[in-house]
Amino acid sequence: MAKINKITWIINLSLFIAVVFMGIEQAGRGAEIAKLEDSLEKAVLSKQQLTDAIFASNKRLENKDDLLSLGFVKPATVYYFNTEDSFAKLPVK
DSSP states (O other), X not given: OXXXXXXXXXXXXXXXXXHHHXXXXXXXXXXXXXXXXXXXXXXXXXXXXXXXXXXXXXHHTTSHHHHHHTTOOOOXXXXXXOOOXXXXXXXXX
């Protein structure tokens, strides 16, 4: 009976040590995930700031004089083309 009791204690102690070790590993992984999430949030914020900066710089180019100084020209005549296909239409009666 004493031998079975020792084996039970050894198994229980081994399982307890395994559970503690796995808990520590999970906590470490959770910390890594938190760091990655922080990095992702910083990247998203940086992307938003860059997008705002690009939008602001494009807004400056909307000024007619700026566009003309960059070599853009305003067309004198604009032509419009009809893109509808007329071969599939029914004749008008």
